[in-house]
Structure formats: structure tokens, C-alpha cells
Amino acid sequence: MIQEFRQGFARLWRTIEIVAISNGGERVTHLYPNDCYFAHLSLYRFASQFSLDKRALDAGSGTGYGAAYLADHGAQQVIGLELSADGVALSRSYFQRPNLRFVNQDIQQLSGIPEQSIDLLVCSNVLEHLPDVRHFLRECCRVLDENGYLLIAVPPVIHDGSRAENLANPYHINVWSPRQWHSTLKSYFIDVQCFRHVPTLPGAQLNFANQPHESKVTERDFAFLPVTLDEWLEAPTLTSVLLARRPRDLDSLPNGLQPIVFVDDSVTKPVATRRSPWWASLSTRAYRAALPPASRRWQLGVIAQRAWRMYREPGIGTLFRKMVSLPANPGSHD
Numbered sequence: 001m002i003q004e005f006r007q008g009f010a011r012l013w014r015t016i017e018i019v020a021i022s023n024g025g026e027r028v029t030h031l032y033p034n035d036c037y038f039a040h041l042s043l044y045r046f047a048s049q050f051s052l053d054k055r056a057l058d059a060g061s062g063t064g065y066g067a068a069y070l071a072d073h074g075a076q077q078v079i080g081l082e083l084s085a086d087g088v089a090l091s092r093s094y095f096q097r098p099n100l101r102f103v104n105q106d107i108q109q110l111s112g113i114p115e116q117s118i119d120l121l122v123c124s125n126v127l128e129h130l131p132d133v134r135h136f137l138r139e140c141c142r143v144l145d146e147n148g149y150l151l152i153a154v155p156p157v158i159h160d161g162s163r164a165e166n167l168a169n170p171y172h173i174n175v176w177s178p179r180q181w182h183s184t185l186k187s188y189f190i191d192v193q194c195f196r197h198v199p200t201l202p203g204a205q206l207n208f209a210n211q212p213h214e215s216k217v218t219e220r221d222f223a224f225l226p227v228t229l230d231e232w233l234e235a236p237t238l239t240s241v242l243l244a245r246r247p248r249d250l251d252s253l254p255n256g257l258q259p260i261v262f263v264d265d266s267v268t269k270p271v272a273t274r275r276s277p278w279w280a281s282l283s284t285r286a287y288r289a290a291l292p293p294a295s296r297r298w299q300l301g302v303i304a305q306r307a308w309r310m311y312r313e314p315g316i317g318t319l320f321r322k323m324v325s326l327p328a329n330p331g332s333h334d
Contacts, residue, residue: 036208042222054119060126064091071100141247180266189244
């Protein structure tokens with residue numbers, strides 16, 4: 001009886017953690033290793049070949065699993081930058097490595113990162129959220145070594161259906177086609193290569209909404225195939241992946257004050273201001289002040305408050321109810 005109660009409580013606690021960190025389904029986490037998680041993790045496996053004995057920066061590190069993967073697979077030093085303080089707290093509690101550190105910082109301002117101090121900069125599924133992509137790219141050119149790499153992954157807006165889906169997503173600001181991303185990157189980097197992101201496990205049917213115990217893939221079951229821009233626009237891909245190398249001189253970069261030049265029907269949506277209730281901010285500050293700042297898991301009050309707020313958002317109720325049934329061991333999958 002007591003054992004069943006403990007398992008039930010542990011399952012509920014993980015559900016609360018996952019819902020609180022998911023940010024409306026926009027973040028994945030090692031706490032819920034389903035097909036979607038492993039597809040995201042495979043991007044870092046691909047990136048790891050460029051960070052062997054190198055200095056890496058994960059811009060928009062989310063829940064920390066990607067930065068930790070680079071640190072565990074040969075990187076000399078890894079920095080994870082994340083705007084969410086809760087994301088940084090979660091990352092620090094689960095991923096402690098001597099060659100890894102997490103910093104709470106807006107990636108549009110890479111202050112504190114010295115010039116030409118980074119060999120690989122990874123930005124996975126972040127730039128579609130960023131209000132000022134060009135300023136970020138200028139900062140990338142500043143901090144990257146002259147032979148450094150920038151690896152980005154963005155949603156594949158390659159037909160009317162994917163465009164409509166991204167336009168409807170309230171979290172996606174930049175609904176850009178592969179041609180638009182390629183054109184913009186070419187203004188900042190000399191070499192830009194395109195890749196398809198595809199599953200390789202024979203007979204595998206990916207389901208990004210499945211549960212961890214239903215997943216049959218790992219990060220090794222995906223390939224990144226180099227393609228031309230024209231091929232990229234027609235071939236199916238899980239993610240649009242671009243690898244940019246050799247940043248241009250800062251003096252030759254575009255003037256950020258000028259409007260973005262769109263090469264097709266790509267669009268940057270106005271940034272909507274989302275306000276939380278006054279009590280949400282007050283209660284979060286109160287809990288953080290009253291409880292010890294360092295703990296193995298987040299403060300219970302903060303998690304409960306955030307989980308309830310996110311539960312009330314459209315679509316989150318379904319996600320919460322589904323994840324109540326996740327297995328007792330979050331790391332297990334068949």
C-alpha cells in the first residue's frame with residue numbers, strides 16, 4: 001500500500017514537472033522521452049561531431065538535455081543560455097558536469113561571451129520564437145571563431161499546410177520558408193548548407209504525441225542528409241536544418257535598422273504581449289524567497305502555481321490528462 005502510494009505520488013510529481021516546463025508544448029524534456037524528445041535529441045547528436053574538443057554554446061537550451069549531450073560527447077566546454085529561469089533551475093538540478101554551465105540570459109544579447117570564443121553555436125527550434133533574428137545572427141558572428149559553425153533547426157514551412165499551422169501557433173513569430181532562412185543566413189555567413197532530417201529505423205512510425213514506453217527509437221535512428229536548396233523545398237523533413245560556417249566581418253553585416261527583406265511569402269508576426277495575473281508573479285516571488293533556492297527539484301509551490309496556470313491554457317488540459325498515465329520510470333522505453 002505504501003509502495004503504491006509512493007509510486008503514485010512520484011508519477012504525479014513528474015507530471016506536474018513536465019506540464020510546468022513544457023511551455024504550452026513548445027519544450028521537450030528528458031523527463032518525457034518519447035519520439036518527439038528523441039527527434040530533438042538527434043539534432044544534438046548531429047551537432048556533436050562539430051564540437052569534439054571544442055567550445056560549444058547552446059542558445060536557447062530549454063531543459064538542458066541538448067547541452068548536456070554535447071558535454072557528454074566530447075565537447076571541451078559547453079554553455080547553455082536560456083531565458084527561462086525555471087528552465088535553468090531544472091537544467092542545473094539534473095545536469096551537473098565539470099565542462100557544462102547554464103546561464104539565465106536572453107540569447108538576443110550574448111553579453112558576457114567574448115569575441116571569437118565559441119567554435120560551435122547550436123540553436124535548436126528557437127529562432128521561430130525570436131523577435132529579432134538579425135541581431136542574434138550578428139551576435140553569433142561576433143562570438144564565433146573565424147572557422148566556427150552555427151547549426152540551426154527550425155520548423156519546415158514548405159507548403160500551405162505547414163505555413164498555416166505555424167501561423168496559427170501563438171508561440172511562433174517567424175513563419176519563414178527554408179529559402180528565407182537560407183537567404184538571411186547567407187548575409188551573415190560565407191558557407192551555408194541545408195540538411196534533411198529524416199528517421200532511419202526501418203518500419204518506424206513516428207508519433208510525436210506518444211508516451212515514453214511506446215517509443216521505439218533513440219537519437220541514433222535519425223539521419224541528416226545534405227541537399228540543395230531546391231531539393232530541400234520539395235523533400236519531406238522533420239526539421240529544416242542549416243549549417244552555417246565562416247562568419248562574415250562585422251563591418252560587412254546588414255544594418256539591423258533596415259526592414260527585413262523577404263524573398264517569398266514568409267512573414268514575421270507582431271509580438272503579442274502576454275500578461276500573467278498579478279498574483280502569479282507575486283506568489284512565485286514569495287515562494288522563491290521563502291524556500292531554499294537550491295534543491296534537487298523545484299519548489300513545490302512554484303511548480304504547482306505554474307502547472308495550474310498552464311493547465312488552464314488551451315490544449316494543456318489534454319496534455320496534462322494524458323501524461324498522468326506516464327510510466328513510473330521516466331527513462332524507460334521499449
